[in-house]
Amino acid sequence: GQQVMQIPQYQHVQEGEDFTTYCNSSTTLSNIQWYKQRPGGHPVFLIQLVKSGEVKKQKRLTFQFGEAKKNSSLHITATQTTDVGTYFCAGRTQGGSEKLVFGKGMKLTVNP
Amino acid sequence: KAGVTQTPRYLIKTRGQQVTLSCSPISGHRSVSWYQQTPGQGLQFLFEYFSETQRNKGNFPGRFSGRQFSNSRSEMNVSTLELGDSALYLCASSFGGRGLEQYFGPGTRLTVT
Numbered sequence: 001g002q003q004v005m006q007i008p009q010y011q012h013v014q015e016g017e018d019f020t021t022y023c024n025s026s027t028t029l030s031n032i033q034w035y036k037q038r039p040g041g042h043p044v045f046l047i048q049l050v051k052s053g054e055v056k057k058q059k060r061l062t063f064q065f066g067e068a069k070k071n072s073s074l075h076i077t078a079t080q081t082t083d084v085g086t087y088f089c090a091g092r093t094q095g096g097s098e099k100l101v102f103g104k105g106m107k108l109t110v111n112p
Numbered sequence: 113k114a115g116v117t118q119t120p121r122y123l124i125k126t127r128g129q130q131v132t133l134s135c136s137p138i139s140g141h142r143s144v145s146w147y148q149q150t151p152g153q154g155l156q157f158l159f160e161y162f163s164e165t166q167r168n169k170g171n172f173p174g175r176f177s178g179r180q181f182s183n184s185r186s187e188m189n190v191s192t193l194e195l196g197d198s199a200l201y202l203c204a205s206s207f208g209g210r211g212l213e214q215y216f217g218p219g220t221r222l223t224v225t
Contacts, residue, residue: 033213033214035216041218042202042216042217042218042219043155043202043204043216044216045213045214045215048213088154088155090155098168099157099160099168099170100145100157100214101157102147102154102155102156102157103154104153104154104155105154105155
């Protein structure tokens with residue numbers, strides 16, 4: 001079945017650093033969504049990308065959808081301790097059942 | 113607007129028992145999806161309901177079932193519980209169209225002993 005892989009699974013950064021996390025699908029997606037789950041909380045929707053090559057920014061977060069609509073990236077600039085949590089990408093399959101398939105998440109810890 | 117609510121928040125059951133979890137979506141949302149979250153497997157899709165009909169189903173055994181009522185509230189049932197069913201069960205609602213963002217509830221933490 002369709003798989004969505006996230007790399008890395010864990011990321012530890014120093015406060016103020018930039019980093020990028022990636023999401024790769026085995027099949028072409030109709031759209032991709034990103035969610036953030038704080039420790040002890042539930043996933044919260046961040047953004048959705050629909051168009052090939054689309055780039056969206058939310059303050060220090062930049063999201064990109066690949067040209068082939070099979071991968072996506074999240075880049076965080078000047079990481080802050082408030083960025084701590086697990087980031088999930090979720091890809092919507094094309095046609096047929098159009099399931100939303102989540103990656104296993106990227107757990108971010110920040111050293112102040 | 114009130115968020116997605118799930119009851120109960122915590123549950124302890126023993127192997128072989130069955131359990132029913134409840135989810136009330138955001139008012140006006142017609143789609144409800146259920147996910148199982150475990151540390152090793154991340155978020156795994158169980159099923160999605162829209163207008164009382166199951167629209168999608170994940171790869172879980174038949175012990176996992178669900179339903180949706182006319183007011184969009186949803187329940188999921190797990191029969192003959194196994195230790196491996198211990199997890200956080202999350203419910204998410206969306207307005208209805210495919211491709212829309214999902215709003216998650218706080219989850220039900222199920223522990224099977």
